[in-house]
Amino acid sequence: xxxxxxxxxVWKQANQEQxxxxxxxxxxxxxxxxxxxxxxxxxxxxxxxDFMIKALIAVSYFVLIILFRSEVVTQIICAFLAxxxxxxxxxxxxxxxxxxxxxxxxxxxxxxLHERLAFLKTFYFRIQFLVGLTNPLLVTVGSFFxxxxxxxxxxxPEIDDILVFISILIISFLFTIPTTASMYGFHARTLQNxxxxxxxxxxxxxxxxxxxxxxxxxxxxxxxxxxxxxAILAFILLK
Amino acid sequence: xxxxxxxxxxxxxxxxxxxxxxxCNMFASDEQDRHxxxxxxxxKLWMGYRTYKGQAAxxxxxxxxxxxTAITLQRKEKRKAETQALHSNIQPADENAEGYSKxxxxxxxxAINKLDSVDKAIILLYLxxxxxxxxxxxxxxxxxxxxxxxxxxxxxxxxxxxxTMEKV
Numbered sequence: 001x002x003x004x005x006x007x008x009x010v011w012k013q014a015n016q017e018q019x020x021x022x023x024x025x026x027x028x029x030x031x032x033x034x035x036x037x038x039x040x041x042x043x044x045x046x047x048x049x050d051f052m053i054k055a056l057i058a059v060s061y062f063v064l065i066i067l068f069r070s071e072v073v074t075q076i077i078c079a080f081l082a083x084x085x086x087x088x089x090x091x092x093x094x095x096x097x098x099x100x101x102x103x104x105x106x107x108x109x110x111x112x113l114h115e116r117l118a119f120l121k122t123f124y125f126r127i128q129f130l131v132g133l134t135n136p137l138l139v140t141v142g143s144f145f146x147x148x149x150x151x152x153x154x155x156x157p158e159i160d161d162i163l164v165f166i167s168i169l170i171i172s173f174l175f176t177i178p179t180t181a182s183m184y185g186f187h188a189r190t191l192q193n194x195x196x197x198x199x200x201x202x203x204x205x206x207x208x209x210x211x212x213x214x215x216x217x218x219x220x221x222x223x224x225x226x227x228x229x230x231a232i233l234a235f236i237l238l239k
Numbered sequence: 240x241x242x243x244x245x246x247x248x249x250x251x252x253x254x255x256x257x258x259x260x261x262x263c264n265m266f267a268s269d270e271q272d273r274h275x276x277x278x279x280x281x282x283k284l285w286m287g288y289r290t291y292k293g294q295a296a297x298x299x300x301x302x303x304x305x306x307x308t309a310i311t312l313q314r315k316e317k318r319k320a321e322t323q324a325l326h327s328n329i330q331p332a333d334e335n336a337e338g339y340s341k342x343x344x345x346x347x348x349x350a351i352n353k354l355d356s357v358d359k360a361i362i363l364l365y366l367x368x369x370x371x372x373x374x375x376x377x378x379x380x381x382x383x384x385x386x387x388x389x390x391x392x393x394x395x396x397x398x399x400x401x402x403t404m405e406k407v
Contacts, residue, residue: 007347007396011366014344015261023256023277025249031281032248038279038312105307106287106300108379109360112307194310197357198380 039187040103040119043127047096050131051089053138058085060141067148074154078144085137088130095127110198117191120184128180135172248288251297252281258301265363266309266356276309283308295376302369303377306360350399358392365389 023031035041061082068074102119105112143165147154252259259280267273284304291300351359357378364374371385378385 007393008366008368010343010347014347023253025253028249028252028256028281029245031278032245032285034278034282036279036282037275038283038308103283104286104290106290106304107307108303108377109307109310109357110379112311112379116311191311193355194357197355198378 036103038103039183040099043124044096044099044103046131047092047099047127050092050134051096053134054085054089054092057134057137057141058082058089060145061085064141064144064148068144068154071153074144081137081140088133092127092130095123095130098123110195113191113195113198117188117195120188120191124184125180128176132173132176132180135175136169139168139172244288248285252284255297255301258298259305261363261367262302262305262309265351265359276312279312280305280308296373299373299377302364306363306377310356310360346400346403347396349403350396353399354392354395358388358395361385361388362392362396365392 061078064078065075065082068078098119102115105115107115144154259277262280263273263276267276284301287300287304295303351362354362361374361378364377369377371382374385375382380388
């Protein structure tokens with residue numbers, strides 16, 4: 001049975017005995033160009049896709065403004081929604097940059113875990129909210145086109161229609177929530193566990209510091225008592 | 240990024256690929272998983288290469304990126320099954336000149352496999368005879384923390400090794 005102090009030697013021997021498959025420069029190049037499986041890559045891809053869909057929606061609203069040239073109210077609504085869509089793209093942009101920066105980070109493990117957790121807790125939900133808004137916008141633009149192709153105009157809907165339409169918008173917005181939440185839980189748990197494992201030695205360090213402080217104090221008290229004791233002894237002897 | 244930089248990067252990774260292999264062996268359970276992790280680490284190294292300006296030693300930088308990737312990348316848990324399979328394969332073996340048998344090596348791997356990912360990262364660096372200061376720089380904790388963590392991990396390993404010995 002090996003001694004615990006020997007594990008470095010055992011490890012060294014194990015590595016010497018291992019036949020590793022050395023990758024060629026070409027293989028490494030193909031790895032470099034391959035697709036990442038990291039969740040930040042997934043976020044970046046979904047954002048990129050969302051930018052495209054939103055841009056298409058915004059353009060579609062401009063097309064609708066031209067199509068409904070005789071309906072001022074519809075035009076105003078479409079113009080508002082087009083500006084809103086562009087506004088959402090504008091708000092989303094820095095989130096994409098943030099995800100890229102997160103991917104390029106070469107900080108220490110602890111810093112990376114903190115960065116990723118902070119990203120999940122703030123940006124991730126914001127991103128999912130902004131991406132989730134695409135669905136109602138898509139439904140709305142689709143409905144306008146439907147009205148245009150079928151009736152050539154947007155008829156003023158009754159209260160039932162409005163309620164059904166609002167319900168569809170809400171459902172379409174909430175559609176991605178279960179996936180979003182489960183992904184968040186999965187990633188956050190792993191990161192939190194790793195951070196907890198890394199930082200649990202905080203209290204050990206504090207304990208060591210406190211022990212060292214107590215040791216110093218005790219040493220001072222002991223030395224002081226010894227000096228006082230010697231002084232008293234000397235005083236008694238010399239008296 | 241220019242073609243010249245890509246060549247430099249490829250030369251660098253090819254030359255130091257043993258670092259990535261060691262991390263992959265520590266964190267991945269089978270050949271496919273190791274291959275996938277190697278690929279992912281290469282992607283992350285390439286992304287980080289833009290910002291790497293030689294502020295840390297190449298090996299420190301590579302260990303840092305490789306370990307960060309191995310820990311933060313979500314992979315399917317296959318560890319338990321493999322550990323059990325390995326455990327059943329342990330057979331008494333002849334000792335070599337150093338006195339460490341194949342069983343010792345397998346036992347060490349088994350014990351390490353049972354550690355959590357952060358402990359694995361720290362013990363890997365310790366086994367690779369990295370100085371406490373370098374481990375602290377890679378992991379992002381103080382030198383004292385490193386000492387405390389290594390002592391505790393060694394204690395954990397001792398417990399696992401004893402437990403495994405009793406079972407064998």
